Amino acid sequence: MDDETTRIARQFIESIPHCKHLNIELVRVDHGLAELLLPHDDRLIGDPETGVIHGGAVFTLLDTCSGAAVASHPDASVNTATMDLRIDYMRAAAPGRPSLPMPSVTTSPATLPLCAPGPAMTTEASQWQPPPAPSP
Amino acid sequence: MTKRPPEPVQVVKQRRDAALQALAEGVPYIRFLGVSFDRRGDELTAILPYDDKLIGNPLLPALHGGVTAAFLEVTALIELGWSMIWDEVEASGEAPASPFRLPKTVDFTVDYLRSGLPRDAYARARVNRSGRRYASVHVEAWQDNRARLFAQATGHFLMPGPDG
Numbered sequence: 001m002d003d004e005t006t007r008i009a010r011q012f013i014e015s016i017p018h019c020k021h022l023n024i025e026l027v028r029v030d031h032g033l034a035e036l037l038l039p040h041d042d043r044l045i046g047d048p049e050t051g052v053i054h055g056g057a058v059f060t061l062l063d064t065c066s067g068a069a070v071a072s073h074p075d076a077s078v079n080t081a082t083m084d085l086r087i088d089y090m091r092a093a094a095p096g097r098p099s100l101p102m103p104s105v106t107t108s109p110a111t112l113p114l115c116a117p118g119p120a121m122t123t124e125a126s127q128w129q130p131p132p133a134p135s136p
Numbered sequence: 137m138t139k140r141p142p143e144p145v146q147v148v149k150q151r152r153d154a155a156l157q158a159l160a161e162g163v164p165y166i167r168f169l170g171v172s173f174d175r176r177g178d179e180l181t182a183i184l185p186y187d188d189k190l191i192g193n194p195l196l197p198a199l200h201g202g203v204t205a206a207f208l209e210v211t212a213l214i215e216l217g218w219s220m221i222w223d224e225v226e227a228s229g230e231a232p233a234s235p236f237r238l239p240k241t242v243d244f245t246v247d248y249l250r251s252g253l254p255r256d257a258y259a260r261a262r263v264n265r266s267g268r269r270y271a272s273v274h275v276e277a278w279q280d281n282r283a284r285l286f287a288q289a290t291g292h293f294l295m296p297g298p299d300g
Contacts, residue, residue, distance in 0.1 A: 017191040018191060019192075042164060046165045056169070081251070082248050085201065087244050
């Protein structure tokens with residue numbers, strides 16, 4: 001997507017009050033793809049012993065990212081709403097490092113009979129963390 | 137053998153409230169969201185007081201879906217932890233030694249039934265299975281009317297091992 005579209009998408013994501021509260025940043029967005037970043041924050045810790053962030057914060061990151069991916073899809077309307085969201089924890093988030101989800105729209109839009117008008121989409125997102133920088 | 141007199145009600149209440157507080161207060165994210173717990177006997181109701189910072193859609197306005205999911209997951213985890221320590225608290229007459237190890241979430245599935253209004257939200261969880269290895273918990277959240285849920289979820293949790 002061009003810089004102007006990305007700029008508008010960034011402004012939109014970063015103006016969502018709860019995303020602002022979590023300091024979620026938009027890295028890039030592109031026709032059904034979105035990449036967001038959640039910086040580490042001690043207030044988000046869910047397990048004080050390990051310093052791992054709470055699953056609830058991960059939920060917000062994945063939900064926002066999925067929504068951004070849907071909104072950037074050429075067939076989607078600007079307004080999106082989450083109908084259901086399932087999260088599978090593969091491993092604990094490493095403490096002290098930022099988290100990046102990578103959702104993509106995996107099915108083509110289909111009209112949902114219960115919820116007219118507008119298309120329904122399924123997204124699949126995975127969250128990952130950049131590997132730690134090699135020690136000098 | 138003489139029967140022990142029942143404990144004064146205030147002593148019992150204080151002990152249970154202290155155990156519940158120890159469970160929830162150690163988690164920074166619960167404070168970050170502003171979730172608190174109302175206890176009636178062993179029944180817990182989680183309360184999420186409304187705050188502008190919880191909004192995900194400023195136009196409607198509506199709570200962020202992530203906030204709703206987080207609120208449900210917090211409620212499920214604390215209910216599960218609470219059910220794990222309840223017998224010990226009642227039997228030993230004191231709160232369990234901290235820090236208490238909470239179970240770990242394996243998966244969590246949320247159904248968004250209605251948009252979350254800019255008001256206080258409430259949630260209650262039910263532990264449907266609690267074994268040595270894993271637990272399955274269902275949780276419901278509502279706002280103005282108990283019968284009109286705005287979200288529900290089911291989660292599976294890995295129980296902490298005997299050595300933690």
